[in-house]
Amino acid sequence: MKVRVTIDRRSEIADPEGHTVMRALHDLGFEDVQEVRMNRVIDLEIAGDDPGEVRRRVVEMCEKLLANPVLEDFEVEILG
Amino acid sequence: MKVRVTIDRRSEIADPEGHTVMRALHDLGFEDVQEVRMNRVIDLEIAGDDPGEVRRRVVEMCEKLLANPVLEDFEVEILG
Numbered sequence A, B: 001m002k003v004r005v006t007i008d009r010r011s012e013i014a015d016p017e018g019h020t021v022m023r024a025l026h027d028l029g030f031e032d033v034q035e036v037r038m039n040r041v042i043d044l045e046i047a048g049d050d051p052g053e054v055r056r057r058v059v060e061m062c063e064k065l066l067a068n069p070v071l072e073d074f075e076v077e078i079l080g
Helices: A016-027 A051-066 B016-027 B051-066
Strands: A002-009 A033-046 A072-078 B002-009 B033-046 B072-078
Touching (some): A002 A051, A016 A033, A016 B051, A033 A051, A051 A072, A051 B016, B016 B033, B051 B072
Antiparallel strands (some): A002 A033, A002 A072, A033 B033, B002 B033, B002 B072
C-alpha cells in the first residue's frame, strides 16, 4: 500500500531554514512573502492489505525513526 | 493567504536519502517497507487577496528558487 507521512515542525519551534529561504525570496523581489516553513513528506510503499494494520505500523515507524516527537507533528494518510 | 507547495523528486530520479531511511527501517524490524521517497513541503504566507495572482507568484517562486526543475515536480495549493 502507498502511504504518505506529512511531518510539520511545530509552529512554536523556530525554522531557520525557512527564514533563510524567505530572505532569499525577498532578495529576488518577492516581498509579499510573510512566512516560510520547510516541512517534510515521506512517501512509503508497505507490503500488506489491511489499511488499519499498515497505519499502525507506519505510526510506529514515525515514533521510532521518521519524526522527532519533540519538534515535529506527523500525519499518516493511506493512499491505497 | 496560506499556500502549500509540495515538491516531489521525479520517480525516475534516485533518492539516496530515502534508500538509507528504508535500510534503517529494515534494521528496526520494519521489513514490510518496500520503498521510501523523501519529499518536501513548503508552507508560505503571502500578502494578497487574489488567489489567481498569489498562485502565479508562487509558481514563479518555485521556478526561480524553491524547486529544482531538473529533478523535481511541484504542486501549488491555495489553502486560503
